[in-house]
Amino acid sequence: MTLYDCIVVGAGYAGLAAAKTLHEAGREVLVLEARDRVGGRVWTKHFPDGTYEDYGGSYLGVQQPQMHALAKEFDVHTFNVPTKGKSVLYYRKRAHRYSGFIPPVAPWSVLDLGVAIKKFEAMAATADLEEPWKTPNAQELDNMTVEEWMRRHVWTRSARDMMRLAVECIWGAPASRISLLHGLWYSKAGVSLTVLGTSEHGAQQQLINGGGQAIANGIHERLGEMVHLGEPVTRVDQTSGPEVIVHTKTAVYTARRVIFAIPPPLVLQVQFEPALPSPKVQLLQHMPMGATWKVFASYPEPFWRAEGLRGEVASPDGMLGIIFDFSPEDGSRGVLMGFVVSSRAHRFADMDEHARKKVALQELVACYGPRAAKPTKMSVHSMCNEPWSTGCPVAGMGPGVWTGFGRWMRKPVGRVHWAGTEVATAWSGYMEGAVRSGQRAAGEVLEILNRGR
Amino acid sequence: MTLYDCIVVGAGYAGLAAAKTLHEAGREVLVLEARDRVGGRVWTKHFPDGTYEDYGGSYLGVQQPQMHALAKEFDVHTFNVPTKGKSVLYYRKRAHRYSGFIPPVAPWSVLDLGVAIKKFEAMAATADLEEPWKTPNAQELDNMTVEEWMRRHVWTRSARDMMRLAVECIWGAPASRISLLHGLWYSKAGVSLTVLGTSEHGAQQQLINGGGQAIANGIHERLGEMVHLGEPVTRVDQTSGPEVIVHTKTAVYTARRVIFAIPPPLVLQVQFEPALPSPKVQLLQHMPMGATWKVFASYPEPFWRAEGLRGEVASPDGMLGIIFDFSPEDGSRGVLMGFVVSSRAHRFADMDEHARKKVALQELVACYGPRAAKPTKMSVHSMCNEPWSTGCPVAGMGPGVWTGFGRWMRKPVGRVHWAGTEVATAWSGYMEGAVRSGQRAAGEVLEILNRGR
Numbered sequence: 001m002t003l004y005d006c007i008v009v010g011a012g013y014a015g016l017a018a019a020k021t022l023h024e025a026g027r028e029v030l031v032l033e034a035r036d037r038v039g040g041r042v043w044t045k046h047f048p049d050g051t052y053e054d055y056g057g058s059y060l061g062v063q064q065p066q067m068h069a070l071a072k073e074f075d076v077h078t079f080n081v082p083t084k085g086k087s088v089l090y091y092r093k094r095a096h097r098y099s100g101f102i103p104p105v106a107p108w109s110v111l112d113l114g115v116a117i118k119k120f121e122a123m124a125a126t127a128d129l130e131e132p133w134k135t136p137n138a139q140e141l142d143n144m145t146v147e148e149w150m151r152r153h154v155w156t157r158s159a160r161d162m163m164r165l166a167v168e169c170i171w172g173a174p175a176s177r178i179s180l181l182h183g184l185w186y187s188k189a190g191v192s193l194t195v196l197g198t199s200e201h202g203a204q205q206q207l208i209n210g211g212g213q214a215i216a217n218g219i220h221e222r223l224g225e226m227v228h229l230g231e232p233v234t235r236v237d238q239t240s241g242p243e244v245i246v247h248t249k250t251a252v253y254t255a256r257r258v259i260f261a262i263p264p265p266l267v268l269q270v271q272f273e274p275a276l277p278s279p280k281v282q283l284l285q286h287m288p289m290g291a292t293w294k295v296f297a298s299y300p301e302p303f304w305r306a307e308g309l310r311g312e313v314a315s316p317d318g319m320l321g322i323i324f325d326f327s328p329e330d331g332s333r334g335v336l337m338g339f340v341v342s343s344r345a346h347r348f349a350d351m352d353e354h355a356r357k358k359v360a361l362q363e364l365v366a367c368y369g370p371r372a373a374k375p376t377k378m379s380v381h382s383m384c385n386e387p388w389s390t391g392c393p394v395a396g397m398g399p400g401v402w403t404g405f406g407r408w409m410r411k412p413v414g415r416v417h418w419a420g421t422e423v424a425t426a427w428s429g430y431m432e433g434a435v436r437s438g439q440r441a442a443g444e445v446l447e448i449l450n451r452g453r
Numbered sequence: 454m455t456l457y458d459c460i461v462v463g464a465g466y467a468g469l470a471a472a473k474t475l476h477e478a479g480r481e482v483l484v485l486e487a488r489d490r491v492g493g494r495v496w497t498k499h500f501p502d503g504t505y506e507d508y509g510g511s512y513l514g515v516q517q518p519q520m521h522a523l524a525k526e527f528d529v530h531t532f533n534v535p536t537k538g539k540s541v542l543y544y545r546k547r548a549h550r551y552s553g554f555i556p557p558v559a560p561w562s563v564l565d566l567g568v569a570i571k572k573f574e575a576m577a578a579t580a581d582l583e584e585p586w587k588t589p590n591a592q593e594l595d596n597m598t599v600e601e602w603m604r605r606h607v608w609t610r611s612a613r614d615m616m617r618l619a620v621e622c623i624w625g626a627p628a629s630r631i632s633l634l635h636g637l638w639y640s641k642a643g644v645s646l647t648v649l650g651t652s653e654h655g656a657q658q659q660l661i662n663g664g665g666q667a668i669a670n671g672i673h674e675r676l677g678e679m680v681h682l683g684e685p686v687t688r689v690d691q692t693s694g695p696e697v698i699v700h701t702k703t704a705v706y707t708a709r710r711v712i713f714a715i716p717p718p719l720v721l722q723v724q725f726e727p728a729l730p731s732p733k734v735q736l737l738q739h740m741p742m743g744a745t746w747k748v749f750a751s752y753p754e755p756f757w758r759a760e761g762l763r764g765e766v767a768s769p770d771g772m773l774g775i776i777f778d779f780s781p782e783d784g785s786r787g788v789l790m791g792f793v794v795s796s797r798a799h800r801f802a803d804m805d806e807h808a809r810k811k812v813a814l815q816e817l818v819a820c821y822g823p824r825a826a827k828p829t830k831m832s833v834h835s836m837c838n839e840p841w842s843t844g845c846p847v848a849g850m851g852p853g854v855w856t857g858f859g860r861w862m863r864k865p866v867g868r869v870h871w872a873g874t875e876v877a878t879a880w881s882g883y884m885e886g887a888v889r890s891g892q893r894a895a896g897e898v899l900e901i902l903n904r905g906r
Contacts, residue, residue, distance in 0.1 A: 148597070148601045177853045177854075268718065277802075278744075278802060278844075282742065285742060289738060291735060343856070343857055390731070398852075399600070399629035404799045
């Protein structure tokens with residue numbers, strides 16, 4: 001039986017990055033992936049007509065050097081999303097077109113929102129990225145939700161609604177479920193709240209030609225047979241001798257070290273022997289996945305561009321909270337991609353397919369006019385329904401979690417190390433964070449292996 | 454192969470009550486329990502010298518007719534905890550003895566606390582026990598944590614500390630992690646916050662002779678071979694035909710219906726085919742278990758009684774948040790049982806056994822004098838460390854959970870029904886709630902079976 005230097009559980013961006021790093025260091029690696037594909041929460045569905053849709057993560061943003069380096073290494077082209085033209089604010093059943101960053105609400109709401117974001121970002125600057133529980137006033141910040149902070153510091157209804165929307169799109173969860181400390185930490189980890197919330201110069205600046213999964217596919221191709229698809233790990237045994245025994249449905253493997261790179265709640269499905277320490281289990285129980293649905297509407301052309309629109313909508317009270325232009329770079333088709341997030345996602349889940357498409361189309365028409373009413377194709381998808389994701393984009397941390405159990409986030413348990421975008425200390429929740437977390441975990445393992453342990 | 458009318462997963466009080474109800478209705482029942490004992494989160498550890506300690510639930514309270522009826526049916530004796538003598542408030546490193554309900558803090562704090570509890574209970578009275586999301590202003594109440602409500606409505610430091618302590622003891626979680634809607638609902642389900650927090654005329658009024666597990670053992674004896682111990686359920690298959698196929702590590706069973714009666718996060722460890730609906734999965738991900746440790750100190754006699762003490766301590770800022778007299782009814786020994794809850798439990802988990810005992814003894818001595826320093830026996834335990842509990846006493850619901858996914862709490866999924874104390878609509882979190890939830894789930898199943906479906 002092969003003794004692997006490291007078994008990586010999960011072939012999302014985190015797992016693939018870990019495996020790549022270990023492989024390049026000359027180590028014997030095995031990647032065990034439950035699904036029949038790589039990419040994890042980044043899943044590009046290809047259709048027979050050559051088109052594709054990103055059911056999971058799509059975007060690259062500014063200050064994401066690792067992802068851009070990988071794109072270059074695997075010769076994957078990226079392109080800027082359209083930023084010319086007006087955006088739409090769909091609010092209180094009315095669509096308002098506007099240019100630039102300032103939404104068309106009352107000036108006092110604009111001011112209110114601006115001041116609030118500035119305050120939030122000033123606080124975020126104090127967050128300790130490596131050890132969030134060591135942030136000044138961590139306990140106080142972690143006892144409060146982002147919603148509570150907003151109720152205290154944001155005064156106008158529109159500004160609150162706008163900020164809530166940003167939070168819900170970022171985490172797929174309501175502001176009332178996100179610890180303020182977590183919100184600050186996460187924003188700083190992704191540069192700033194403004195960067196996380198914007199396309200131009202922001203986290204949604206670029207699309208990947210061929211879809212979000214294209215770079216993962218490149219890594220997969222390079223690793224080849226090192227990656228086993230369709231093999232969910234069921235049991236990890238550290239009780240017998242210096243090796244870890246990893247069981248899947250169909251096989252048993254041994255390794256010196258193991259890296260877990262799967263969504264936090266799914267770790268709880270694996271049987272560990274000995275059992276994981278109770279604070280680690282409780283941490284994982286306190287990391288529920290966010291809820292996001294995506295709606296794709298395809299048209300013969302990106303008709304909104306001719307009308308001076310960039311294809312971007314923000315809707316604090318609509319079903320589609322955010323809409324982006326997801327058309328291919330050459331504009332050979334028009335594609336609008338809408339996000340249904342947080343409590344709206346729960347309502348959406350309760351509707352049938354027909355009702356979902358109907359409400360989405362109504363809002364597309366309200367924002368883009370009658371031409372939006374007749375898409376050539378429409379599809380609706382949620383990673384919540386994928387048993388190996390159970391939610392998207394990321395696990396959110398409620399009050400008291402970082403200060404209560406945060407120390408267990410990255411702490412190895414025996415010979416098991418932890419990766420995954422939630423574990424990242426920069427760009428947590430993004431592909432960039434996933435890759436960095438994988439590289440860091442691989443670094444931990446290499447350091448130990450190189451010392452001959 | 455036997456076709457069971459119903460397979461019950463879990464032999465805690467909920468599962469046992471469900472099985473008993475079905476069995477008494479003449480139905481063929483099988484109970485599959487992962488552990489080598491019944492009782493679930495109620496676990497009485499017996500020692501060779503004839504003594505015992507309750508590592509899990511212990512108490513029966515007022516207005517708990519089902520548990521008292523079971524005690525009678527299985528001839529298990531219950532007795533009132535000592536309520537004569539003074540209580541101790543251990544606060545800011547000083548022990549204050551006092552009589553009655555009013556803690557020895559400044560009169561304005563007493564007033565503040567009294568008014569706050571009255572306000573809280575008035576709001577709780579409006580909670581919809583069956584469908585908490587239909588409570589008036591449910592959305593607003595569910596967007597807020599109990600901590601936030603306290604910051605707004607409780608003005609003095611001592612009153613806040615006292616109320617936080619109550620919350621932490623009730624849920625094993627900080628007030629910042631409990632939705633106000635959940636707090637109100639849960640309190641009403643257990644009569645009132647006052648009842649939940651007190652011994653005399655409260656939820657901690659009675660102890661069970663032989664320990665909390667004694668009644669469960671009686672039911673187990675009655676059900677006999679219907680209960681399989683040491684058989685964790687791994688897979689539930691509803692894809693093939695009208696029967697449910699239930700897999701354990703060692704066997705496969707079929708049944709017309711299945712009742713799950715295990716802690717919510719553990720449901721996520723079971724493989725369901727087809728997968729559970731995503732809102733049900735997300736609900737379960739949002740139900741993390743509380744954290745509680747118990748410390749038992751035994752003495753030749755309950756020496757504190759002679760000093761006019763009832764053996765009850767409340768400590769808003771000590772490690773042992775609450776201490777109760779756990780001596781046997783005849784007073785042949787003295788036993789103090791201390792609770793370490795919530796964030797204190799996380800700190801406790803990080804300490805070694807020696808340090809845990811040391812800090813506990815220091816506080817016992819501070820409260821009861823030098824005689825407390827020399828227990829004949831001392832033990833420390835947490836259900837957090839039990840892989841089939843992962844926490845205690847109960848799963849707590851954060852903001853947005855009831856209004857977001859509450860509809861999925863009891864809704865059957867195909868032929869699978871849901872029991873467990875979290876699912877109860879009265880006395881959720883208590884043995885009484887567990888039993889009622891089991892009886893209700895059995896009723897659902899019986900109604901369907903009786904209609905021949």
